[in-house]
Amino acid sequence: MNQRDAQRLLDEADLICPADVVKSSVERLAGEITTKLKGEFPVVLSVMGGAAVFTGHLLPLLVFPLEFGAIEVTRYNNDTQGRDIHWSLPPRDNVRGRVVLVVDDILDQGITLAAIRDKLLEMGAKHVWSAVFADKALGHEKPIAADFVGVTVPNRYVFGFGMDAYGLWRNLPAIYALKD
Ligand SMILES: O=P(O)(O)OC[C@H]1O[C@H](OP(=O)(O)OP(=O)(O)O)[C@H](O)[C@@H]1O
Numbered sequence: 001m002n003q004r005d006a007q008r009l010l011d012e013a014d015l016i017c018p019a020d021v022v023k024s025s026v027e028r029l030a031g032e033i034t035t036k037l038k039g040e041f042p043v044v045l046s047v048m049g050g051a052a053v054f055t056g057h058l059l060p061l062l063v064f065p066l067e068f069g070a071i072e073v074t075r076y077n078n079d080t081q082g083r084d085i086h087w088s089l090p091p092r093d094n095v096r097g098r099v100v101l102v103v104d105d106i107l108d109q110g111i112t113l114a115a116i117r118d119k120l121l122e123m124g125a126k127h128v129w130s131a132v133f134a135d136k137a138l139g140h141e142k143p144i145a146a147d148f149v150g151v152t153v154p155n156r157y158v159f160g161f162g163m164d165a166y167g168l169w170r171n172l173p174a175i176y177a178l179k180d
């Protein structure tokens with residue numbers, strides 16, 4: 001996609017969550033996570049690459065001992081349709097016997113987060129918590145619910161604050177939905 005088409009994508013999109021709401025939601029989430037996990041010395045795993053921006057804002061607000069790492073699993077591969085799970089950076093053995101907090105940008109069908117939870121439990125994690133910035137309102141049950149949720153977004157393809165539209169616009173401070 002060229003620069004003009006990328007700009008048009010944003011110009012035609014609908015604003016779903018402005019930047020000030022994104023910021024206050026991250027702060028609220030940090031408070032909720034701190035209340036639950038401050039005494040647990042958790043392993044915090046950020047799901048690359050969508051969660052990079054959310055994690056970068058969240059982590060400095062978690063002022064308690066934790067061990068940080070990244071995992072990489074993709075299902076959408078810069079497309080708007082999810083396919084099979086592909087692990088490019090699986091969890092390390094340091095999760096065995098530990099409380100783990102998985103940080104991801106969005107819970108959509110829940111297939112990615114459920115697969116991450118199952119893998120961590122299989123690897124011996126003591127408890128798996130999850131924080132997602134956006135929870136998409138699908139109108140039906142998902143295979144997993146997140147323990148900490150920033151905002152609920154409508155059942156549309158959203159982007160910004162780490163989430164991509166065809167690989168672009170992860171850098172936006174607000175969340176938008178692609179034109180239908
Ligand atoms: O609930 P699901 O329907 O499984 O979708 C959610 C997943 O989709 C996105 O990842 P994606 O595969 O797009 O990779 P990315 O993080 O590189 O954007 C997002 O980061 C979640 O991990």
Ligand SMILES: Nc1nc2[nH]cnc2c(=O)[nH]1
Binds near residue numbers: 156
């Ligand atoms: N960027 C982005 N990634 C997703 N992964 C699953 N759903 C979405 C979505 O709505 N937007």
